[in-house]
Amino acid sequence: MATYFASLDPMSLARALPGSVAQGVIWGIMALGVYITFRILDFADLTVDGSLATGGAVAVMLIRGGMNPALALIFAFLAGMAAGFVTGVLHTFFGIPGILASILTQIGLYSVNLGIMGKSNQAINVMQYDLVASLRYVTGENSTIFFFGLIAGALVLIGIIYWFFGTELGAAIRATGCNPQMARAQGINTGFNKVLALMISNGLVGLCGGIYAQYQGAADVNMGRGAIVIGLAAVIISEVIFGKFCAGRKMAFAFTLGAVFIGAIIYYIVIALVLWLKMPSDYMKLFSAVVVACFLAVPYMKGKYSKKRRTA
Amino acid sequence: MGYMLEIQNIHKTFNPGTINEKVALNGVNLNLNPGDFVTIIGGNGAGKSTTLNAIAGVWSVDEGKIIIDGVDITKLSEHKRAVHLGRVFQDPMTGTAATMSIEENMAIAARRGERRGLGWGITKKERESYKEALKELDLGLEDRLSSKVGLLSGGQRQAITLLMASLKKPKLLLLDEHTAALDPKTAAKVLAISDKIIKEHQLTAMMVTHNMKDAIMHGNRLVMMHEGRIIYDVSGEEKRKLQVSDLLAKFEEVSGGEFANDRMMLA
Numbered sequence: 001m002a003t004y005f006a007s008l009d010p011m012s013l014a015r016a017l018p019g020s021v022a023q024g025v026i027w028g029i030m031a032l033g034v035y036i037t038f039r040i041l042d043f044a045d046l047t048v049d050g051s052l053a054t055g056g057a058v059a060v061m062l063i064r065g066g067m068n069p070a071l072a073l074i075f076a077f078l079a080g081m082a083a084g085f086v087t088g089v090l091h092t093f094f095g096i097p098g099i100l101a102s103i104l105t106q107i108g109l110y111s112v113n114l115g116i117m118g119k120s121n122q123a124i125n126v127m128q129y130d131l132v133a134s135l136r137y138v139t140g141e142n143s144t145i146f147f148f149g150l151i152a153g154a155l156v157l158i159g160i161i162y163w164f165f166g167t168e169l170g171a172a173i174r175a176t177g178c179n180p181q182m183a184r185a186q187g188i189n190t191g192f193n194k195v196l197a198l199m200i201s202n203g204l205v206g207l208c209g210g211i212y213a214q215y216q217g218a219a220d221v222n223m224g225r226g227a228i229v230i231g232l233a234a235v236i237i238s239e240v241i242f243g244k245f246c247a248g249r250k251m252a253f254a255f256t257l258g259a260v261f262i263g264a265i266i267y268y269i270v271i272a273l274v275l276w277l278k279m280p281s282d283y284m285k286l287f288s289a290v291v292v293a294c295f296l297a298v299p300y301m302k303g304k305y306s307k308k309r310r311t312a
Numbered sequence: 313m314g315y316m317l318e319i320q321n322i323h324k325t326f327n328p329g330t331i332n333e334k335v336a337l338n339g340v341n342l343n344l345n346p347g348d349f350v351t352i353i354g355g356n357g358a359g360k361s362t363t364l365n366a367i368a369g370v371w372s373v374d375e376g377k378i379i380i381d382g383v384d385i386t387k388l389s390e391h392k393r394a395v396h397l398g399r400v401f402q403d404p405m406t407g408t409a410a411t412m413s414i415e416e417n418m419a420i421a422a423r424r425g426e427r428r429g430l431g432w433g434i435t436k437k438e439r440e441s442y443k444e445a446l447k448e449l450d451l452g453l454e455d456r457l458s459s460k461v462g463l464l465s466g467g468q469r470q471a472i473t474l475l476m477a478s479l480k481k482p483k484l485l486l487l488d489e490h491t492a493a494l495d496p497k498t499a500a501k502v503l504a505i506s507d508k509i510i511k512e513h514q515l516t517a518m519m520v521t522h523n524m525k526d527a528i529m530h531g532n533r534l535v536m537m538h539e540g541r542i543i544y545d546v547s548g549e550e551k552r553k554l555q556v557s558d559l560l561a562k563f564e565e566v567s568g569g570e571f572a573n574d575r576m577m578l579a
């Protein structure tokens with residue numbers, strides 16, 4: 001036991017933290033997308049696991065083809081939107097249940113992503129290209145600028161999403177997610193709004209994939225595996241910790257979106273901590289799944305318990 | 313002047329060809345003049361809600377035509393015909409979006425049938441007018457514009473739904489037992505608000521109710537449904553003179569004593 005604790009080096013944890021923050025902010029973009037579908041639209045969208053890799057694949061192949069890495073992100077966003085469009089149409093136009101529609105898209109995207117890259121993995125070297133994000137930047141001499149840029153980017157995204165969901169169109173999407181019957185009675189085309197929300201959400205996921213591929217120096221067909229769980233974890237952690245803080249204040253929604261980023265950062269810090277404690281990394285996915293399952297179960301169990309007490 | 317609503321021989325069968333097959337509407341015909349306020353009564357499963365849902369376009373009818381103010385809407389989707397209709401449902405949860413604020417709900421209703429673009433969802437000017445409208449309800453809601461609707465009582469939610477239905481003047485207001493889930497005092501209040509809004513905006517309205525007294529007291533016309541048809545239709549002087557006992561007699565005549573286990577109320 002003593003030797004175990006002696007072997008834990010606090011400095012190595014400290015060295016890991018900046019990387020966790022960077023990863024948290026990047027994956028926070030995907031978590032925003034998950035927030036839009038899971039919380040605003042009330043739709044469990046598993047497209048994410050596929051569209052994240054699609055965004056990465058598109059960005060990497062375009063950069064390898066000579067495109068500016070920042071410009072390539074726009075195409076990663078558009079590719080993600082296309083994936084969301086497919087899920088949306090399968091669900092609204094062809095009447096396939098939401099989760100199943102998104103799984104179909106996800107599975108199909110695996111082949112599409114292989115097709116885009118020509119093989120299962122494509123690298124881009126940060127020495128060769130002027131990437132927007134990279135592991136190297138985290139510890140490099142310009143790390144302050146990198147982190148500043150990441151946070152500024154996150155704030156801009158929060159601003160855009162906050163604005164969009166305050167518009168007439170955004171309000172229609174929120175009504176569609178909250179109460180489709182009411183929405184239709186108010187003349188809102190719920191099918192159209194579902195497709196639109198899925199497109200925006202997966203656009204963000206594709207964008208995240210494009211940035212993350214640059215960050216790790218490669219795109220991989222499996223890079224999105226389990227992404228939905230990470231997104232849900234970020235959303236749920238943010239709600240558990242910041243739910244009370246955000247509720248009821250002015251611009252509550254902007255704070256909620258900001259909290260999603262912090263939730264993603266916390267997730268990656270916890271992961272770093274777990275790895276630092278030398279727990280086997282093979283169990284990481286199981287650990288994530290258990291954490292998300294617990295947090296999802298808590299509100300339900302609470303409700304059940306308090307109902308029992310009331311009727312007793 | 314033409315009719316505001318023409319229902320021509322509509323039929324609707326649910327789950328056709330299965331053992332759950334149910335003929336819900338079996339040739340309903342009804343014409344409403346502009347400004348008509350018709351109350352609809354009938355036993356459970358008579359087809360009252362189905363008639364209102366057919367008008368609202370929740371699903372398409374098997375046969376027949378529905379025409380509003382001269383426009384055939386039979387083939388239009390639910391959200392497209394919403395521009396003509398104001399709707400309040402039996403369940404107070406149905407008419408509003410619980411996670412959105414009072415003012416956001418109202419702003420959505422004020423844009424019924426309009427294109428929703430990237431303009432801000434609610435303007436300052438609107439907010440003021442909503443405040444005024446809420447004040448008239450006299451439920452203390454005028455100071456709670458940014459409260460989530462989910463925090464309100466059933467009666468408050470129904471009152472807001474009524475207001476929302478009238479923000480953009482509908483050609484037809486559909487009320488489906490919209491006071492049935494409320495306690496008697498709140499129900500009376502919501503009913504009074506309904507009357508007021510219908511009068512003020514000179515709306516054409518249909519109100520389903522299980523309360524015969526209410527059915528007699530409100531509106532200028534009364535229809536009774538039974539087994540997917542309209543079997544009784546009175547208006548004007550004849551309706552004004554109507555007694556609950558007349559309706560009971562009528563009801564027993566068509567249904568043959570089933571009445572005892574029906575939830576139709578005499579109150």
Ligand SMILES: Nc1ncnc2c1ncn2[C@@H]1O[C@H](COP(=O)(O)OP(=O)(O)OP(=O)(O)O)[C@@H](O)[C@H]1O
Nearest residue numbers: 326327334336354355356357358359360361362363
């Ligand atoms: N969506 C549906 N699917 C299958 N059957 C339905 C559906 N809606 C209504 N029905 C059936 O159609 C018949 C008429 O129902 P409707 O709801 O119109 O009755 P109602 O007159 O409103 O009665 P109540 O007083 O109970 O509200 C009933 O037998 C009902 O079970």
Ligand SMILES: [Mg+2]
Nearest residue numbers: 360361362489
């Ligand atoms: Mg009914």
